Amino acid sequence: xxxxxxxxxxxxxxxGISQENNHPFPKDSVAVVNNWNKRSYxxxxxxxxxxxxxxxxxxxxxxxxxxxxYSHRNNLPCAMQLFCEDKDGSKIKNGDSxxxxxxxxxxxxxxxxxxxxxxxxxxxxxxxxxVPYERNxxxxxxxxxxxxxxxxxxxxxxxx
Numbered sequence: 660x661x662x663x664x665x666x667x668x669x670x671x672x673x674x675g676i677s678q679e680n681n682h683p684f685p686k687d688s689v690a691v692v693n694n695w696n697k698r699s700y701x702x703x704x705x706x707x708x709x710x711x712x713x714x715x716x717x718x719x720x721x722x723x724x725x726x727x728x729y730s731h732r733n734n735l736p737c738a739m740q741l742f743c744e745d746k747d748g749s750k751i752k753n754g755d756s757x758x759x760x761x762x763x764x765x766x767x768x769x770x771x772x773x774x775x776x777x778x779x780x781x782x783x784x785x786x787x788x789x790v791p792y793e794r795n796x797x798x799x800x801x802x803x804x805x806x807x808x809x810x811x812x813x814x815x816x817x818x819x
Contacts, residue, residue, distance in 0.1 A: 688768040689819040690788055692811055695758040699730070699785075699810040703777075710772040714787070717770040726770075726787055730808040738799045739807065765794040771813055784813035 692698070707714070707727065715723050728734055737743040737751060739761065745751050753760075770787040788809045 690768040694815040786816040
């Protein structure tokens with residue numbers, strides 16, 4: 660009986676690991692963005708509805724929840740935004756140098772999905788990019804983050 664329970668437990672664990680790593684792209688598909696001006700900071704209500712299952716199939720539910728939270732401008736470090744408020748509340752405009760600076764981030768494509776307008780019509784393909792702090796420690800030594808995500812139209816993303 661113990662061996663049956665142990666076997667079931669091992670199979671469930673392996674199945675969970677398999678689902679979490681079920682990416683259609685290599686685990687760390689290194690990417691570059693050709694036009695940072697096209698990144699999304701605020702996603703319209705219902706943005707994820709049509710692609711919920713498609714995105715979860717690619718990255719798993721846990722990472723999908725992180726993408727929803729850490730791709731919003733309110734959760735991006737100020738240094739990654741064009742306009743933001745510093746810790747002391749002063750307004751900051753990062754300006755033209757921002758795109759050049761963002762181009763130095765180590766980015767990883769983790770998913771892609773079709774985008775639709777409010778009428779249900781296809782508009783363009785989107786790519787989700789993961790930006791882990793561990794691989795970007797030297798990008799800006801004055802800030803620390805865990806992982807942030809960018810949603811960018813796929814036409815502006817190149818896999819290296």
